[in-house]
Amino acid sequence: MVTRGADATVEVDGRQIRLTNLDKVLYPETGTTKAEVIAYYTQVSTAMTPLLRGRPVTRKRWPNGVEQSSFFEKNLPAGAPDWIPRVTLHHQGTRSGRGERDLDYPLVSDTATLVWLAQGGALELHAPQWRIDPSSEDPLPPDRLVIDLDPGPPAGLDACCEVALAARAMLAAHGLELHPVTSGSKGMQLYARLPPSNERGREVLAKAGSVAEYARALAQALERALPELVVSQMSRALRPGRVFIDWSQNNPAKTTIVPWSLRGLAAPTAAVPVPWSDVEHGGLRQHTLGEALDLVAARAGLLADLGAST
Numbered sequence: 001m002v003t004r005g006a007d008a009t010v011e012v013d014g015r016q017i018r019l020t021n022l023d024k025v026l027y028p029e030t031g032t033t034k035a036e037v038i039a040y041y042t043q044v045s046t047a048m049t050p051l052l053r054g055r056p057v058t059r060k061r062w063p064n065g066v067e068q069s070s071f072f073e074k075n076l077p078a079g080a081p082d083w084i085p086r087v088t089l090h091h092q093g094t095r096s097g098r099g100e101r102d103l104d105y106p107l108v109s110d111t112a113t114l115v116w117l118a119q120g121g122a123l124e125l126h127a128p129q130w131r132i133d134p135s136s137e138d139p140l141p142p143d144r145l146v147i148d149l150d151p152g153p154p155a156g157l158d159a160c161c162e163v164a165l166a167a168r169a170m171l172a173a174h175g176l177e178l179h180p181v182t183s184g185s186k187g188m189q190l191y192a193r194l195p196p197s198n199e200r201g202r203e204v205l206a207k208a209g210s211v212a213e214y215a216r217a218l219a220q221a222l223e224r225a226l227p228e229l230v231v232s233q234m235s236r237a238l239r240p241g242r243v244f245i246d247w248s249q250n251n252p253a254k255t256t257i258v259p260w261s262l263r264g265l266a267a268p269t270a271a272v273p274v275p276w277s278d279v280e281h282g283g284l285r286q287h288t289l290g291e292a293l294d295l296v297a298a299r300a301g302l303l304a305d306l307g308a309s310t
Contacts, residue, residue, distance in 0.1 A: 012042070013112040015083055019119050026065045026123070029266045032289065038118045040262065040270075040289050045111040047300035048260040050307025054131035056087055056105030058255050063121035066264050073122070075103040084113050087132050089139075107132065123264045126255035129211070139252065142211045144306055145176065146256050147190040147218070148183075148246035152239030155229075157284040160188045163230055163243045164279050166222055174201030179303055180279050182286055184263040184271040187243070189256060193305050215247035259303055260296070262289060273302040 008019045022035040041048075062070045076086055085107040092100055108114060108125070117125070129142045147167055149160040167190055168178045175198030178190040194211065196202050208214035219232035222245060231238045232245050249256050263269045270292035278284060287295065 010115075012115050013110045015081070015112040017081075017112065017115055017119065019115075024065070026062060026121070027266070027268045028065060028067055030268060032268050034119075034121070036289070037123065037262065037268070038115055040268075040293065041114045041118045042111055043293055044260045044270075044296050045114050047296050047303075048258065049109055049111070049114070051259055051303060052108040052125070052127060053307070054107065054109075054134070055127040056089060056132065057108050057117075057258075058105070058126045059117060059120075059122035060124035060126065060264060061121045062123050062264050066123070066266065070264055074105060076106055077120075080106070081116065084116065085109060087137050123262045123268075125258045125261045127258050128252060128255050129250055130252060141194075142250065142252070143194050145192045145194055145211055145215060146249050147178070147192075147215065148249045148256065149187045149190065150239075150244040150246055151187050152231075152236075152242055152244060155241050155243055156186070157182065157188065157286075158282050159229060159243050161279045161282050161284060163222060163226065163245070164188065164190055166225060167218065168276070170218060170221060174198070174204055176201060177305070179273065179306060180276065181259045181271055181273050181303075182284060183257060184261070184269040184286055185257075185265065188274075188284075189249075189259075189271070191259075191303070191306055193308075210250075212247060212250040212252075215245075215250045219245035219247045260292065273299045275299075275302060 006021060006023055010017055024034045025031055026034055026037055059073045060070055061073055086104045087107055088102050088104050090102050129144045129146055131140050131143060133140050149163055151159050164180055171178055175196035176192040178192050181189045183189055205214050208217055223230045223232045229242055231242045248254060257271050259271050259273055261271050268289040269286045270289055272287045272292050272295060
């Protein structure tokens, strides 16, 4: 779909998209160009778009490559094609001094939208754990739980695997099936579709009051079970050599890197689903862009439960 050269106009999903500076190097360490990034998102689209559908997407953009400055973008910029689906969400004032405002977020449901975002240097895509009600455009209750495992050096992915196995056993009793994803950065995420499949799980979640509080209780339980390995408190001083469970990623205002998204690091890595057998055996590592492409056909089905309509 993407040709070599500086510029091209391509047709994707019946949409004409103008691509510019295709030979611009976005990852100098590996020489990876914008054309290769766009080709990546084109090839993972079938696996990725079900996980994005109905979720307002925040982008982290590096228009001039990962060695230059980046910025988070929520609002669709002026000039965005009118064929991109969007939803307007109201934001209260923030501590940074911004007042109340309405922002238009893109809703990514097709390859054309992914390509258009990648054309703008959006290397990372982040989304919340809830979807938009298509009839009212209001946020629905969370339809998935995320357990974010952030290892503090010298702890790494092997430590995350040990915590992931303990979390899987705990949540199974509540009717929640976890799906592991290496983050493309340091750690990994564990996702579960909501609501729980059994009555006990629904009771425990209701008693917690919110998904975020349920996740915090889980993090605290794992800290009690593995005190030398797990930390549930936000203090960075406690994290070296342990795995921090960032339960706050379940706050409705927070977003998490979307599976199959690239990362804006020195080399292009991606958040890749992994089978539990790999977690059990240990020795996990983060995957490069090329490795993610090699794995997408075999692993697309691992997160099918999370992408299914509720």
